[in-house]
Amino acid sequence: MKTEKIPYKIYLEESEMPKSWYNMRADMKKKPAPLLNPATKEPMKAEELGAVFCDELVAQELDDKTPYIEIPEEIRNFYKMYRPSPLVRAYCLEEKLGTPAKIYYKFEGNNTSGSHKLNSAIAQAYYAKKQGLKGVTTETGAGQWGTALSMACSYFGLDCKVFMVKCSYEQKPFRREVMRTYGASVTPSPSETTNVGRKILAEHPGTTGSLGCAISEAVEVAVGSDGYRYVLGSVLNQVLLHQSVIGLETKAALDKYSIKPDIIIGCAGGGSNLGGLISPFMGEKLRGEADYRIIAVEPASCPSLTRGVYAYDFCDTGMVCPLAKMYTLGSDFIPSANHAGGLRYHGMSSTLSELYDQGLMEATSVKQTDVFEAAEYFARVEGILPAPESSHAIRVAIDEALKCKETGEEKTIVFGLTGTGYFDMVAYEKFHDGEMSDTIPTDEELAAARAKLPKID
């Protein structure tokens, strides 16, 4: 065991916690492309977005000028209940790998939602409450976002209607039950409670649902109910803004010990965790103050950055949401049943897509079996049982640390450990039993989905 002065876990004092979120877009010379109205192909206006989203969140969504946005005191008080999250020095992992690299991870799993999703859920619930709304609607796949939103709504006394993809609803009854514990109503999607749900059920009687369908149902209920808005847990600029608390805390903790990372690694589905983690580091890069290697890790089964195209596309498969310019596989693309449900998204945050397009970050994809190998290794060495999503970052962090072992370089690696895998034991079981496979889309499959992208001049 090494005996350095850096503690195993770096915690910030309450007084050191961030008081503002950081908005990367403010420091980008070339801004992310605007959302477009799918009917007119014109940039979405605040009043159009306000029919679906809370007013203050719309303002945050459209604001690409203000670098720091104050975190309201009510949200900071809630953050104090489960934040700061620890920045952990992975001494045991380093020793086991025999690497000269120094490895740190920001662990976001120590709250009941089991992930970083709570950081944005509490913000979105706060603004909904402030606007005087009765409640919010959303969709959830794996269930982490739905859980986080349930917790946030319970805290502010808001009604919370969650449409949960039917197969998850049936396969993950415990996730559903956690949401019920927080007072949310959870409806399997597609359902008979919406027009779009009834339509889909009529056309596909045996369907087990999809995230795209659940989004459409949640939006329909929000728009059609008095005092309700729709909220989303990833992809959007506002979500990356709220999640910047991860990166700001990480940077503050590193700065306390004068540590400068060389490589920053995060898993990427819609981009909420990665965008949050890298925010202040990317800010320095954008302002020419420092340089870092930043690596987005995605599943080989759903490789939007590494094998997608940078184009306008629908955010949902139901095509009710605005068009966003992003790296996408096409909203028609259906990824294989990878166990990292949180990474099964056809597109990528517009902000991250633009940063990637400008060459400011790298991307790589990893196979599911390699991911679970790293997950189990990590669990045994560092104690924490990681979520499949988070384990994508672990895989690449280990690979980079092993490269350092070969070259003898003492690089400092920071990765985001977004959550825990307590509700993913079916996936671990398949891995243990040798029943896990890797499905990688063929070039033909990707071309077919890409052919259906909307035509935008």
Next chain:
Amino acid sequence: MKTEKIPYKIYLEESEMPKSWYNMRADMKKKPAPLLNPATKEPMKAEELGAVFCDELVAQELDDKTPYIEIPEEIRNFYKMYRPSPLVRAYCLEEKLGTPAKIYYKFEGNNTSGSHKLNSAIAQAYYAKKQGLKGVTTETGAGQWGTALSMACSYFGLDCKVFMVKCSYEQKPFRREVMRTYGASVTPSPSETTNVGRKILAEHPGTTGSLGCAISEAVEVAVGSDGYRYVLGSVLNQVLLHQSVIGLETKAALDKYSIKPDIIIGCAGGGSNLGGLISPFMGEKLRGEADYRIIAVEPASCPSLTRGVYAYDFCDTGMVCPLAKMYTLGSDFIPSANHAGGLRYHGMSSTLSELYDQGLMEATSVKQTDVFEAAEYFARVEGILPAPESSHAIRVAIDEALKCKETGEEKTIVFGLTGTGYFDMVAYEKFHDGEMSDTIPTDEELAAARAKLPKID
């Protein structure tokens, strides 16, 4: 929201973490009664216990003189991976209850075992490794102890054989899978792999097992295998010693802010958590330096302190273990299927039993439905989804805080939040669906079990 100087969470620095465990027995004038050999009824000698337990653990078990026992550096390094655990000021709960009481809880659930069990598991695995053993055996009911031991054995490269009560093995496949992730072998008990298992299966072909049977199988395998010993996660003096790290951290955190608790509350099954939490406070009481109200909370379905007798009894239903003097319902007593599996034990730690008998602590019992009502309330207000076991302490903490509301007293209440309820959602589901009942043993049932206690002069 109150704006006091006490932070939401008090964390200790690494340098402030305990370097020694505290052994309450050293400060007890009247010591707990010794373990007896069931055949001879004579006090168990170290060499007899050494056939079952690791040598250094036997020494700790029998040592009622040494107040502080140094925590080996290897164990302290492991503790640094998940400790110190936070002492949380329950500001939100206080506000919601409208109580003038100040409520703190020591939260032990932020590790993959989901509970405080890891504190003793890592110690027991360390001493097994130091003795040059190949591995250890144990039993697990709800699965938290088995998970903790799997993690500890994985860290030290020890083999780990867990006998899991068959009904839990089948009902909690995810717990089983977490243990497999850490490389443990998990056998449903009763099994065909032991004499006692085969005997029980022959007599009761359809049995779903019991903790007593699993203990017997684990002991048989340990005693019959070269290089193996048996380890236990509660009841024993050595376990309370290791768990004193909970109380020592709690006291150090309170002392940092000059906080003196009035009431200390913990749930009590075998006594591991409660004994650990109260250790340094009870030490002050025993030495006449301070006074505290200390309350043990047990389920009304298994009320060993409040409705049991103080007598010598078998620690296991298979009657293979030594006799211990304790508050007991009789080893023949079978508690109803309460969802707090960790509290379904017929007896109680000898040390705690003696302290209770001397009037140094109180005990109370609570009904399961009242416990889940408190659990859900707490989850919504404080964010953390508590384990059913821990929620017994929450129930009584809330009740005491409400008494303060009536009287206007600003008491300081500290309770132990031993773990999280992620693997207990079946119980929460039953509660939500109104299908949870309370089964309280009748006086006749208790008398019948008591009649079968062993006769000791």
